[in-house]
Amino acid sequence: MDNPGKRSDSGGDRAILVQNMFDRIAVRYELLNTVMTAGLHRVWNRKVIGAANLLPGDAVLDLACGTGSLSRDLAKRVGPTGRVLGIDFSKEMLRAAESRPRPNIEYRFGDATKLEGVPSGGFDAATIAYGARNIPDLDALFSEMSRAVRPGGSVVCLEIARPKNPVFSAFYGLWFDRIVPKVGGKISGDAKAYSYLPESVKEFVAAEDLAGIMERNGLQDVTYRIIAGGIITLHRGVRRF
Ligand SMILES: C[S@@+](CC[C@H](N)C(=O)[O-])C[C@H]1O[C@@H](n2cnc3c(N)ncnc32)[C@H](O)[C@@H]1O
Numbered sequence: 001m002d003n004p005g006k007r008s009d010s011g012g013d014r015a016i017l018v019q020n021m022f023d024r025i026a027v028r029y030e031l032l033n034t035v036m037t038a039g040l041h042r043v044w045n046r047k048v049i050g051a052a053n054l055l056p057g058d059a060v061l062d063l064a065c066g067t068g069s070l071s072r073d074l075a076k077r078v079g080p081t082g083r084v085l086g087i088d089f090s091k092e093m094l095r096a097a098e099s100r101p102r103p104n105i106e107y108r109f110g111d112a113t114k115l116e117g118v119p120s121g122g123f124d125a126a127t128i129a130y131g132a133r134n135i136p137d138l139d140a141l142f143s144e145m146s147r148a149v150r151p152g153g154s155v156v157c158l159e160i161a162r163p164k165n166p167v168f169s170a171f172y173g174l175w176f177d178r179i180v181p182k183v184g185g186k187i188s189g190d191a192k193a194y195s196y197l198p199e200s201v202k203e204f205v206a207a208e209d210l211a212g213i214m215e216r217n218g219l220q221d222v223t224y225r226i227i228a229g230g231i232i233t234l235h236r237g238v239r240r241f
Pocket residue numbers: 015018019022033063064065066067068069070087088089090093110111112113128129130131134135
C-alpha cells in the first residue's frame with residue numbers, strides 16, 4: 001500500500017456506511033461488547049487511561065466515543081474538576097451515551113477527522129478506542145488529535161488486531177470470523193454489522209505503520225504495545241513542543 005495513512009476506500013461512502021451501521025446497532029452495542037470481550041473491554045479502557053497519563057482535573061478528548069464506555073471511565077479518572085469531551089458521528093450512539101449522563105462529560109456530534117469548534121491545545125490528552133479502524137483518512141484523524149492536545153499532552157489509540165501467534169490465531173479466527181458475526185448478528189439483528197467487524201480488522205494498517213502515521217502528524221516518542229495475546233494494540237504518542 002503506497003500511503004497507509006489514506007486508505008483506498010477513503011470516500012464519503014464508507015463514512016456513511018459506518019455511520020448508518022453504528023446508528024442501527026447503538027442500542028445493543030454495549031451488551032455485545034461485554035459478551036464479545038468477556039468484559040475485558042473495561043480492563044483495556046484502564047490501559048488507555050494509564051497510557052494517557054491522566055491526573056485529576058485533566059481535560060480529555062475522546063474521539064469516536066460511541067456510547068461512552070471509555071468516556072465514562074476517563075471521567076472517573078479525571079474526577080469532578082476534570083472534563084471529558086466525547087465526539088462521535090453516530091447520532092444513535094450519542095443518544096445511548098447521553099442516556100447515562102455524567103456531570104463532567106459533554107457529548108457532541110462531529111467528525112473525528114474535522115473537529116469543528118475544538119480549540120487547538122485545549123486538552124491534556126486525546127483518546128480513540130476501536131474507532132481508528134473505521135476511519136479511512138488516518139492522517140486527518142491523528143493531525144486533529146495532535147492539534148487538540150497541548151504540547152507534551154498524550155494521544156492514545158486502542159485497536160483490535162489479529163494475533164500473529166499460530167495457536168492464538170487459530171482460536172481467534174474461529175471466534176472472530178465465525179462466532180462473532182453469528183452471535184453479533186443474532187443479538188443486534190444486524191448480521192452485516194458484525195461481519196464488517198472482522199473485515200475492518202483485517203483491512204486495518206499494521207501496528208508499525210500506524211506508529212509512522214502518528215509520527216508524521218505532530219507526535220513524538222510514539223510507542224505501541226501489543227496486548228491480550230495479540231488481539232489489542234495500544235499506541236501512544238506525545239504532542240511535539
Ligand atoms: C466500535 S465504536 C467504539 C465506541 C467507543 N469508543 C468504545 O470504546 O466503545 C466506533 C465508533 O466510531 C464512530 N466513528 C467512526 N468514524 C467516525 C468519524 N469519522 N468521526 C466520529 N466518529 C466516528 C462510530 O460512529 C462508532 O460510534
